[in-house]
Amino acid sequence: MYTMNRKPTPINKDAALAHQAEMTRVIDTLAENYLQGKIRALKLAMTTLLSGGHLLLEDIPGLGKTTLALALSNALGLSFGRIQCTSDLLPSDITGLSIFDRNDNRFRFVEGPIFNNIVLVDEINRAMPKTQSALLEAMEERRVTVEGKTYSLPQPFLVIATQNPAEQVGTYPLPESQMDRFLITTDIGYPPEEMEKMIIRDGSIREDIRHIEPLVKKEEIEAAQRSAHEAVYLGDKVIDYIYRLTAATREHRYIASGISTRGGLGLAAAAKASAFLANRNYVVPEDVRDVVIPAGAHRLILKPEQEALDKKEVLRSIVESVAVPLA
Amino acid sequence: MVKVRSLLDNLVFVVSLLGVLPVWLYLDLPTQVIFPLALLVGAWCDRKDHYFLSAMAATLVSIALFIIYALQIDRQNFVDPALNIGVLLLAVRLLTEKEGRHFLQIFLLSGFALAGSTLVTLHLAFLPLMVLLVIGVTSGLVLLCFYSDDPRLALDRKGFVRLLKMMFLLPSGALLLAIFFFFILPRTQHPLWDFLNPNSKTMVGFSEEVRPGAFSSTSTDDTVAFRAQAPEFDPNDLYWRVTVLDQMEGATWKRAELPSRTQPVVIGGTPVEVTIFPATAQEKFLITLDSPMAAQGVRYRRSSDGVFRFYRSTKRPKGYTITSRLNGQFRAERQLDPAPYLQLPQEISPRTRQAAQNLIASDLSAQVSKIETIKIFFRNQGLTYATDNLAIEGDPIDNFLFQSKRGYCEYFSSAMAIMLREVGIPTRLVGGYLGGTYNQLGGYYTVGEKNAHVWVEVLNDNNVWERIDPNLYAINASGSFLARSSFQLPTWQQLADAVDYYWTQAVITFDFARQLEYLKKGRDQLREWRRGEKTSWQLGPWFVIVPLLILAIYRLCKKPVRTEEKLLNQFRRIARNRAESSSIPHNIGLNDMVRRIGDNRAEEFARIYGGALYRDRTLNKEEIGKLRELLKGMQQNRE
Incomplete structure (x- = not known):
């Protein structure tokens, strides 16, 4: 992977950035209308998406981790999957499994929640190590192998995992080697005073988020990813x-x-x-x-x-x- | 890790060694032995942290030593006891446990010892030793500052290197200042501390009287008599004329400066100019090159026999220029009374007289002149040039001519002069030096006391004083005596001699008169320059060359500043002023600075500059111009 004689990145020092404006508009729109005071986390999430990595949010519950993930997927017009981790969660609960279809008289693969563009893995440290490592492998490989058959995950693919640093009992904290798989780790933090009062007054915006119109197309996101990498x-x-x-x-x-x-x-x-x-x-x-x-x-x-x-x-x-x- | 304490201990060792080294030869024997012992034992004690001499005992020993030597001091003998006291106190201090002020005492005593060395010797080694001592002491003071703050302080490699840099910065500044003040501070015309050295050096080799047979052998040492800046001549033509001896009293030739009204006239020969730098102060006579016509750079009187005397004797060696005609001859005065040049004492051996008379009566004398006859006699006599095993009993001249036939220049010249006078030819002895070692590097002759020489001048038939060197008739002349008068030194010795020469020239003889001379020269040149005349600047170019050299060295030492760096530095300065902070930390990036400045132009600057820098290309001309404009704008905006 790190060989010295790899092909040098194409030297086009003045290449144009594809769909840059659209991507920043997503951030601006979300930050202005839905996720006030979370611009830093939002930017980092977008950074993670553009560089093709995964994001780990470390914060106590109730600061809008899910809202952030949901809003992002809606604004980007991407499919969204959610995994709520528990100690009895099995790898197949994430990847999906083959079930016997009696009508067709054969096994049919049912895709798990990981087959989405944006996957929210809530409280990843609650899952047992076996499940964690299956998840992390899928994140790294961007494909899932079930019963000898390999399924590619959709593109673009972003895992947003959350972890509650305060809770210790009954958890399996990610070892450092697994942490290394996440490109970016961040907290969300409390919103500023004014902002929090406003949120308390206006109530949760979870409903509004469902109605966010997609601001970009999937192809544009992929082009932007390529652009961030190559241009x-x-x-x-x-x-x-x-x-x-x-x-x-x-x-x-x-x-x-x-x-x-x-x-x-x-x-x-x-x-x-x-x-x-x-x-x-x-x-x-x-x-x-x-x-x-x-x-x-x-x-x-x-x-x-x-x-x-x-x-x-x-x-x-x-x-x-x-x-x-x-x- | 380097411990400051062990650094200090080592430095103390080196500094004391440097200070005492130049005076060691001149110390009393006990001190000569005690000091190195104390140095070694002291170093051992420092290492083991175990001291034999308690503070109290050290004080008592110091007082005792001081009293012993203080009793020896008087007006005639001041320097030696003082030096010994200093070195012994240093030795005692080295043996005791050292804390803050003790280090200072050691540095001070070492400095005294080195300074004291100039009272006994003016050796060239003083300069490098002084430079090293200044470096050592200033570094020691820096270390002491650290040490007094935390005696157990140890430095890592990085810190040590930084400390070293600082330690060398201080002395280099101090030494530069010292050079500056050396030229600027007014000198005294007479050495201030001269009274401390009443015993002036006696001249060896050359003497003002000639008395063959006074010693059984002559010593030949390597003392330099003088140096003469001149082009290279045939060494056999180099007769350095100092004095003329014309009277014989008993067996001794003396100078009786015969009365004369006329000035000497030199005929023939090739005109040359030589600049003479005597190694020691000259009492009476100027050293000249035969045959001298005039001298510059000194006040002098000239006798009719071509001897130049100082108007006033100097205490310091002083250089002067002689105009001569090489191989020229003095024309005798028209009304010269030959009688004084024929004077002979009674005690001349009959055999010598008889030999002279016989020569004149012989057939040979009928064919050639009397002078030639005598020359032939000397050539046939089988005389040997020698400096040892010389006859001192009886009549040395008689013995030399007919028995031992061994002698040096005084024998040869004295014998010939006696015989010439015996046959009625006016004759005189000329004392001076012969030959010299030419230094190709410096372009000068070094003439040692061993080159001291005596030859003969006779009044020939043309009424001209003709130089005859009877030493040339020795059977071993080409082997011993001529070889001694001229030989080539190996290159390294030439180099060492050249360095010594310039040291004497530039430092030892630099006095108030020279300072005034330079000042006058500078004023004259300034005046001429004001008049707008084209002048041949002698010092002038140096005023340009020296700063240029310093600039060049500075440039070489410093990394070349690229345009990018210059622009960046200007930008940083603006950012610094805007932020009103004294410096910008190195972890502040370009865009951070833009935020501090808060100016559209700054943003533009960062865009252009960063666009080039972080895209791995250099700024092009247009961009540089634009950046300069932006910087200008930002600066004006501020004012």
Whole structure:
């Protein structure tokens, strides 16, 4: 995967960004009308979608995780599936299973909820490890193999998993190696005071969300994904910056294991998507810095004696110590 | 990790060594032994952190040593005891446990020792030692600051390198200032501390009297007598004329400066100009190249026999330029009284007199002149040039001519002059130097005291003083005596000598007069320049070359500033001013700065600049122009 003689990315430094305006309009519309105060999470979700990764929302229940996922899928005109994880959830509950059709006298494959464009996996840490790993495998491979037959998942494909960090009893917290599969991890946070009062006054908007008209077509999203991957130029200076950031995490005295190469790769992809959203066809160090905490913090493994520390804060201090390339 | 304490200990060792090294040769024997021992034992004590000498005992020893040497001090003998006290106090201090002020004391005493070395020797080694000592002491002071703050401080590699950089920055600044002040601060015409050195150097080799047979051998050391800047000549033509000896008193030739009203006239020869730099202060006579006509750069009197005397004797060696005619001859005065040049004492051996008389009466004398006859006699006599095993009993001249037949220049010249005077030819001895070592690198001759020489001048039939060097008639002349007067040094020795020469030139002889000279020169040139005349600037080019050189070195040391960097720096400065902060942290990106400035132009700047930088291409001309314009706009907007 990381061979040195891979084909260089096409050097078209002035390529136009396809459907950039549409994608930003989705964010703006949602943020203005439905998801007030969640613009940061919304942007990160869009970044994840554009870079083809998956999103892990870590927050207490009731802050709009589901609303966010639902609104996004509706606005994008994508199919939406939801998995509520419990300790007795089986892998086949996610992937689907073959059932015997007596009419046709043969087995018929019934697709599970994972066969949707946007899949919300609620409280992923409640599922038992076997189910978790089946899910994560599907996320990575973008296909499902059931009883020797392989089924491709629909494109575009985005998993939004949620995890309640406060709850510990009866959960199977994702190990760090599994966390690495998520491109971006973020919290949603409480909305600002005014906003929260407004929400309390106007009531839940879950109903309104159902009536959001799709703002983009599926093909446009796919084109935008391609564009974010191919048309956004990642210069040597910024590559060096990303490298220095990851290297700094590996040398830090609080950290047992820093950002992996996959993490660096994800960081670059997220930075590209971020640049795409900023309507720029090249990556600047600020793009990297904007995504490094959500894309990097969950990949760090702190030393046992430092485990009480907040990974985000540790990473933030590292980012501050690395010089931005300016010349 | 490097411990500051161990750094300091090592530095103390080096600094004390540097300070005492130049005076060590001049110390008393006990001190010579005690100091290195103290140095080694002290280093051992520092390492083991175990000291034999308690603070109290050290104080008592110091006081005792001080009293012992203080008793020896008097007006005649001040320097030696003072140096010994200093070095011994340093030795005691090295043996004791060291804390803050003790380090300072060691640095100070080492500095005193090095400074004191100039009272006993003006060796070139002073300069590098001083530079090293300044570096050592300033670094020591920096380390002490750290040490006094935290005695257990240890530095990692990075911190150590940074400290080293700072430690070298300070002394280089100090040394540059020292060079500046060396030229600027007014000098005294006489050495301030001269009274501390009453015993002036006695001249070896050259002497103002010639008395063959006074010593059984002459010593030949490598002391430099003088250096002469000149083109390279045939070394056999280099007769450096200092004095003329015309009177014999007993067996001793002396100078009785015969009365004369006329100035000497030189005929023949090729005109040359040489600049002479004596190594030591000259009391009476100028060193000139035979045959001298005039001198510049010094006040002098000229005798009719071609001897130049200082008008006033100088305390410091001083350079001057001599105009001569190489191989020229002095024409005798018209009314020269030959009698004084024929004077002979009573105690001349009969055998010598007889030999001279016989020569004149012989057949040979009928064919050639008397002078030639004497020359032939010397050539046939089988005399050997030698500096040892010389006869001192009886009549040395008689012994030299007829028995031992060994002698050096004084024997040869004295013997020939006596015989010439005996047969009625006016003769005088000329004392000076012969030959010299030409230094190709510096373009000058080095003439040592071992080149001291005496030769003969006779008044020939043309009424001209003719130079005869009887030493040339020795049977081993080409082997020993001529070889000694001129030989080539190996290159490294030439180089060392050249460095020593320039050291003397630039530093030792740099005095108030030279400063005034430069000042006057500068003023004159400035005046001429104001008049708008075309002048041949001598110092002028240096005013341009030196700053250019400094600039070039600075440029070389510094990384070349690219246009991008210049633009960026300007942009950063604007951002800094807008944010009213003293500096911008290195983790602030271009767009962050744009936010701080809050200006459309800044945004445009970031777009163009970042567009090039993060797309791996350089700015083109148009973009640079546009960026400059934007920067200008932002700056004006602020004002």
